[in-house]
Amino acid sequence: MLRSKVLVQEADFDVSTEVRWLREGLPEIGAVATFIGTVRDMNENSMVQAMTLEHYPGMTEKALENILKVADSRFEISSAMIIHRVGPLYPEDQIVFAAATSAHRQQAFLACEFIMDYLKTEAPFWKKEDTPQGARWVSARDSDDTAMKRWEQDQ
Template identity: 60%
Template sequence: MSLSEVRIQTDDFDLSTEIARLRADHPQVGGVVSFVGTVRDLNEGAAVSAMELEHYPGMTEQSISDIVDQAKQRWPIFGALVIHRVGPLRPRDQIVLVAVTSAHRGEAFAASEFIIDYLKTAAPFWKKEQTPAGARWVDARVSDDQALNKWQ
């Protein structure tokens, strides 16, 4: 695996395996930060029984690669891994993994937070939830935009 990788997939991922791959053969790594996002069973006051994630193939991977490149320009990180699932998902399913390696924890934490904030607002994904009232598209959240603003 290269030191940076972006994968869009339907299959689940194993956190331990992915972190081990990211760290393999890189003794300079002193810190690894990971974030795993999961499907909640409640959103905006409504029960969620399922979610479907759609994306624009090619554009999505490029958009996320650009985000990772920006993180590498801002912080001295060694590597970053972003795995984002698409397709049908259920509550408790893993949706996204962001993992960052660096010599020190501070850079890894900052770069990881930067990447996930940009993923939530700038990556071309569309989410449709199944609720008791029927299917609905998930709109962007004001809080996600506010989180992104701190990086401007």
């Protein structure tokens, strides 16, 4: 049975606290794979002064929980987590934490990559960047769709 946690929050997160939660009481874990996304100060050749992330409460959490359920069905993982921040964020701020644990590294790495690829395409988040030229909504990237489709081919 997968131990999982999904949080959508404005507050920052502490990576060591979350990794401790992932491993606690699960001595079979031999690998923890994590991904931490941060706000860049540059996007599409423009300076980014701030970013605001919006979401649809309730729907977003369900989408993230579903991503973890699918990851559990595809990979041999013991625990998994997604924390995604919303609200105003600034360059160098942490945005997202994704993690998966398993007995061996390959399953943890693959599950973590899968979680992020699906999160980028399936989770209902909207990003608005503040630039010197004004505010703009960030469009989905073709590269994110391509990354997600790779997993569909692997089934």
